[in-house]
Amino acid sequence: MHNVAADSGVLEGSYLDNLTHSMGLHLKASRSDNTCKNYSSGFKRWERFISSQGHCALPGNPVHVALYITHLLNTGASSNVVNSAVYSIKWVHNINGFSDPTDNGFVKNLQESAKRHAKPATHRKDPVTSVMLIKLCKLYEHSNDVLIIRDLCMILMSFAGFLRYDEVSSIRCKDICIFEDYFSIRLLKSKTDQYRHGDEILISKGDTIACPLKMLKRYISLAKINVKSDQFLFKQVYRSNKTCALIHKNKKLSYTAAKASIIPKLKLVGGSFDFGLHSMRSGGATQVANASGSVNDRCLKRHGRWKTDSSKDRYIADSVEKRLEVTKRLSI
Numbered sequence: 093m094h095n096v097a098a099d100s101g102v103l104e105g106s107y108l109d110n111l112t113h114s115m116g117l118h119l120k121a122s123r124s125d126n127t128c129k130n131y132s133s134g135f136k137r138w139e140r141f142i143s144s145q146g147h148c149a150l151p152g153n154p155v156h157v158a159l160y161i162t163h164l165l166n167t168g169a170s171s172n173v174v175n176s177a178v179y180s181i182k183w184v185h186n187i188n189g190f191s192d193p194t195d196n197g198f199v200k201n202l203q204e205s206a207k208r209h210a211k212p213a214t215h216r217k218d219p220v221t222s223v224m225l226i227k228l229c230k231l232y233e234h235s236n237d238v239l240i241i242r243d244l245c246m247i248l249m250s251f252a253g254f255l256r257y258d259e260v261s262s263i264r265c266k267d268i269c270i271f272e273d274y275f276s277i278r279l280l281k282s283k284t285d286q287y288r289h290g291d292e293i294l295i296s297k298g299d300t301i302a303c304p305l306k307m308l309k310r311y312i313s314l315a316k317i318n319v320k321s322d323q324f325l326f327k328q329v330y331r332s333n334k335t336c337a338l339i340h341k342n343k344k345l346s347y348t349a350a351k352a353s354i355i356p357k358l359k360l361v362g363g364s365f366d367f368g369l370h371s372m373r374s375g376g377a378t379q380v381a382n383a384s385g386s387v388n389d390r391c392l393k394r395h396g397r398w399k400t401d402s403s404k405d406r407y408i409a410d411s412v413e414k415r416l417e418v419t420k421r422l423s424i
Contacts, residue, residue: 097109097112116187119187120187122187123183130176130180131179131180131183131184132180132184133180134176134177134179134180134181135149135180135181135183135184137177137180138152138157138160138177138180138181141160141163142156142160150184150185150188150190151185151190151191151193152181152185152193153193154193154194154195154196154198154199155196155198156193157178157181157193157194157196157198157199158196158198158199158202160177161174161177161178161199161202161203161206162202164177165202165205165206165209169206170206170209171203171206171207171209174202174203174206175203175206178194178199178203181193181194182194182195215366216374217366217367217368217370217371217374218362218365218366218367218371219371219374219375219377219378219379220247220251220358220362220367220371220372220374220375220376221375221379222251222300222302222379224358224361224362225247225248225251225302225361226300226301226302227361228244228247228302228357228358228360228361229244229248229300229301229302229307230301231360231361232244233301236314237336238311238314238315238329238336238337238338239329239336239353240357241307241310241311241314241315242311242315242326242329242338243353243354243357244307244311244357245304245307245308245310245311245326246260246326246350246354247354247357247358247372248302248303248304248307248308249277249295249304249307249308250369250372250373250376251304251372251373251375251376252295252298252304252376253277253293253295253304253376253395254293254373254376254377254395254396254397255293255372255373256370256373257347257350257369257370259279260326261324261326261344261345261346261347261350262279262280262324262344263277263279263324263325263326264321264322264323264324264325265317265318265319265320265321265322265323265324265325266319266320266321266322267279267280267325268308268319268325270305270308270309270319272297273296273297273305274294274295274296274297274305275294275295275304275305275308276292276293276294276295277292277293277295278291278292279291279292279293279397291397293395315337315338316337317338322342323342324342324343324344324345326344326345326350327339327341327342327343327344327345328343328345328346328349347369350369351368351369354369355367355368355369358371373396374408377392377396377408378408380392381408382408382413389401
């Protein structure tokens with residue numbers, strides 16, 4: 093920023109020069125923290141490559157960028173990797189006041205070429221069903237183990253709220269409001285909430301042993317949770333003699349620890365199904381979409397925090413009955 097300002101005639105040590113640091117921070121804030129990290133890493137990879145060839149990374153030459161994309165394609169990079177490299181180079185040049193070297197016919201056509209490369213088949217995890225969850229809750233109907241009830245609560249809440257793991261693991265106790273027939277979850281951060289406006293999810297009381305509201309109350313009581321505290325709702329569990337309780341440190345449960353604890357439990361009722369922590373989100377969405385008397389599509393998208401139909405449809409596995417409805421309506 094200082095060099096760009098100096099090139100524009102700004103004197104070193106002047107008020108305008110002092111503003112360059114704040115300007116840089118505001119420019120970075122135009123993207124989320126994770127996006128900035130990804131773009132920075134992508135640009136560093138480009139910088140290492142072009143520097144090793146004896147050329148400058150910033151400002152970059154459009155032909156050099158095109159040759160870098162060619163290098164990525166020759167080494168088997170997917171379309172996503174190519175796009176990430178292009179967007180990284182574009183972003184760094186834009187925030188530093190340089191002309192965009194990716195706005196070039198070579199680069200754009202190479203991006204199109206990357207899309208036409210053969211892609212490996214995407215393997216999606218199997219969705220969980222309500223029948224499985226009812227069986228699972230029956231297995232632990234009389235359990236007073238905090239670890240087991242924590243996992244059941246996470247599973248049911250993720251299934252009913254269509255929650256991503258990052259969302260359910262980030263819930264704090266004060267984000268939960270319990271009412272007679274439902275409870276609400278305030279999400280302060282979500283993948284699709286780029287401007288951090290926050291969102292609220294409503295989960296109704298159920299009629300079976302797998303009721304999310306009953307399991308939440310059971311977990312709060314057993315783990316002695318203060319619902320008004322700033323503590324994470326789901327934390328690691330420690331065991332000492334006959335004691336089983338949540339750790340005192342306010343640290344949310346890691347993805348690795350949750351997966352190691354939850355997936356084996358799902359396997360107890362899922363048999364040969366291939367489950368992941370996303371199986372609850374996709375399972376809940378699939379269950380609602382395939383149920384008779386479909387839910388309002390707008391409410392379904394809002395509940396799952398999907399901005400588009402294409403995003404929503406990726407999570408839903410249509411049942412055979414639903415798919416057959418298409419040809420049944422042909423009247424032949």
